[in-house]
Amino acid sequence: MASTMVKGVALGSAGTSATPSPTTNEQDYCYVGSPPGFSVANHFADTGTVWVKFWMDLTAFFPSENSVNSALFDGLEEQLIAARNNGLAIILTLWKYPPWMNGLSGTTTGQFQQGDKTAAMRIPDDVSTTSIWASMITCILTAYSTGSSTPRRSGAYIDVLEICNEPNGMYWPQSTPAGLRTAGCKVGQMMQTALIISSWFGNQATAIAGPGAVDYKNEGSPDGMNWNTPGSWADVDHTDAVKFSQDVVASFTSVGFVPGTRAVFTMHNHTDIELQRTYVAKVRELALRGSWAGWPYANVNDPHLWITEGGLTDGARVRLGIGVSAWPVYRALLIQIAWNNLHNNSTSVTGGGAGIDLFTYYLFETDPAFDCGLIDSVSMGRATRPAYAVWKGL
């Protein structure tokens, strides 16, 4: 079945995890700045972007087992209400785990534990319905689900709760010392638990999304984004996106748990954009088709997925060998190609096709430390980039 892909933009996590300050934080949906009328909210309206993705850094929002950071909740709610009032649909993505939640009490969240992975990226062992992790999900859904009878603040609702971020690259462990892949199965269990909790709030309750996996492909290539571990689909740092997704799906199907129409399968496509490929479409064909009875029809023969993050940093420019002066236009071109490859029933040679329903770009105002944005940061002068015009025209 054909689909109509719509546009979303993910704002930076600083917009919700820094001390709330919409007057100075350009990743805050309520940021206005200058010139007049050039607000973050206006970027969405101006470009026809209908979804916004916010972040919840769990280490910041839940600093200890017995307390929450109310100021951050308040700041997030201001943005949720403003976005909803402007007609946007909202994804809230969870990331990072405080030590009290993932069993690493006594360590600091930034401390390296395994390779380049920090304590905050350790997946909790217990993600069952009575786990501490589940209590946190209950807290969030009680606050922000449309079905909640006790929301934190009227009007501050979310449409989708994405339960993790890039677990096949950011989280650890990916597998056991003996090489048995575990991360995908664990994320599948997390999605099940969140769906069970959400079901308590009724049929119109918040949809649950995941895994938000990186489009890693184990095929050894010179681009530097992929890796090649002969004979293995996972190493200490990565799990191939198709294999990881198959593990997520298997954790549902093996226990007879039907995801249902409120379960949204999500992927990121940074590398797809960079390499002009559509590995996310391979995920749909190889991991979801025939197995994933999730959003929108709970039909294994027509599974859909959403892209909840993608973008092109200066690192991509370097890997592609593009000069600095040519990069703004080249980046815009790659975004256009990525969109074309996935939109509706594209039959491009790189794959793609129907079933990708949301394309989320990472950042309007850019983050100089992860320079993907469609607009220069405030410190750079806040000029729109060629990619902004392309995004607006999609």
Add this chain to the structure above:
Amino acid sequence: MIDATEFYDPALPWSGRADELRSKRAGAALVSELGRNYDAYHEELAETAASLGRPQPENYTTLQEYLEAWARIQAVVRAENLLRVARIVASGGRPPQPADSPPLVSADERLLHLDEALELQVHGGTETSP
């Protein structure tokens, strides 16, 4: 040798000799006991799963009760998965990767015996009902 830590979880409904070995944290012996007596332990788990059934929100007055009911079901299914690992290890094999694992629960929500699950996997009969 496998890491037996997960087998010690008190939420897992091990009975009899397996429960005794868990309390002693005798990992190798526990895995061996479960693996050599897979059929008997599986039968107990299947009966427990059938008696519990799938929790429905309307049957509970509080969210906490609802989540606890799901936790009991999840523990039974997880126990079956570990039981299979124990059987495979006891027979000298290596546990399959998650995506290649045979189903644990059938379309009509029965806890499946490993042999039946392997048969379903071979013949592609692992679809779940919506």
